[in-house]
Amino acid sequence: MNYYTISQLAEQFDISTRTIRYYEERGLISPIRTDSGQRLYTKKDRAVLKLILRGKRFGFSLEEIHEMISLFDNDRTGRKQLEKTIAYGEQKLKEVTERIEDLMQLKQEMESILADFRERLQKLEETE
Amino acid sequence: MNYYTISQLAEQFDISTRTIRYYEERGLISPIRTDSGQRLYTKKDRAVLKLILRGKRFGFSLEEIHEMISLFDNDRTGRKQLEKTIAYGEQKLKEVTERIEDLMQLKQEMESILADFRERLQKLEETE
DNA sequence: ATTTTAGTTTACGTTTACGTAAAAGTCAAT
DNA sequence: ATTGACTTTTACGTAAACGTAAACTAAAAT
The missing domain is CATH 1.10.1660.10 (Multidrug-efflux Transporter Regulator; Chain: A; Domain 2)
Known part of the structure; x- marks a missing residue:
């Protein structure tokens, strides 16, 4: 290595x-x-x-990232620890999923605004 | 109003x-x-x-958000302005799209890690 | 062998995105 | 009309996430 x-x-x-x-x-x-x-x-x-x-x-703040990284720490071997880790992971996964949906909505809006601008440009060019 | x-x-x-x-x-x-x-x-x-x-x-920083908000400013009427706005919008749209893909990859990884943890918990419970 | 380049710690400085407090004016209700 | 809640500006404070400089050591290059 x-x-x-x-x-x-x-x-x-x-x-x-x-x-x-x-x-x-x-x-x-x-x-x-x-x-x-x-x-x-x-x-x-x-x-x-x-x-x-x-x-x-x-x-994400460094603090949050710190917590998420500890998810990858393979030294969580006890049953209680495992359960806690899984619960935390599920929570974070949910957050990420929500962010994705949120971002996709933003994307939609940006696309529709862009379409609107393109249409206006089109009309400008027609009357040239 | x-x-x-x-x-x-x-x-x-x-x-x-x-x-x-x-x-x-x-x-x-x-x-x-x-x-x-x-x-x-x-x-x-x-x-x-x-x-x-x-x-x-x-x-996004407030500065970036400021730029993005100006996209919604309907007072960009000149052709050059329109073209610039569209170019900028396309750029930002691309960034957003990349972020979505990036986030989805993160989601995948988190899911596989979670699956791994669940499997371990399973094995622990079997030997109880 | 000796420059040059890269690394280390310590510590103070800076920017962003607000929090908080003071002093004064305004609105809403009793 | 006066109390209390709300708003305004001005201004200093603060936490997070580094930037930057100093003073020194180690490694790489000539």
């Missing part, structure tokens, strides 16, 4: 190294360290980072 | 009056005023506010 440096990840996702360190500060990502203290990121870390950025694009 | 006061709108959308005034400060909404200076909001203003809040839920 090989690793990414912080600047490599920063470049790949077009964010600053500060941003990545900040996510670590907030407990969202936990790279290993070399003897000298440099951060090394695995593929898994990269996937987590990708998840964070996607969450951000949807307007 | 009748009007809403600022606190009526605030209550309807469960936000503060400060928030509404802030949106006005940023140029997103423009209520008329009574002789004494109180703000009055029309149905149209209410619709704009609704749009703002929806945009926020999707993680």
